[in-house]
Amino acid sequence: MLGKYLTVVYFTSELFSDASVMNLVFDGEMVSAFVETFTDYFSEPVDLLFIVLAIVSAWQIPGRMAKTSLASDASSSDHAPRA
Structure with missing residues (x-):
């Protein structure tokens, strides 16, 4: 959506x-005009595909980061000196 707005x-x-x-990026009239014509910018099937892919990617990234963090925590605890 940001890419579409910046293109406009x-x-x-x-x-x-x-x-x-x-000056136009933060112009209130520009934002209003973009919001009024919002559906025109996302009417193509390819646009909908990219929106779905962005949502799926955004949904998966935190889970992957958590798994990576847990794996690195586990591997660092394996190298801890034992008493």
């Missing part, structure tokens, strides 16, 4: 040469 901002800044990209 970039091409809008190209149309209006007096507007800089950074």
Whole structure:
């Protein structure tokens, strides 16, 4: 979604040469216009595919990080000196 928004901002800044990209990113009118036309930017099936892939990836990352953290904790405790 952020990529779509930044793309819209970039091409809008190209149309209006007096507007800089950074000024448009935080412009309230730009955000409002993007929200009003939100469904137009995500109407293609490929867009929906990428949204689903992003959600699945975001859902899996914390679980994988937790498993990696637990595995590294277990391996570091295996190397601890024994009394």
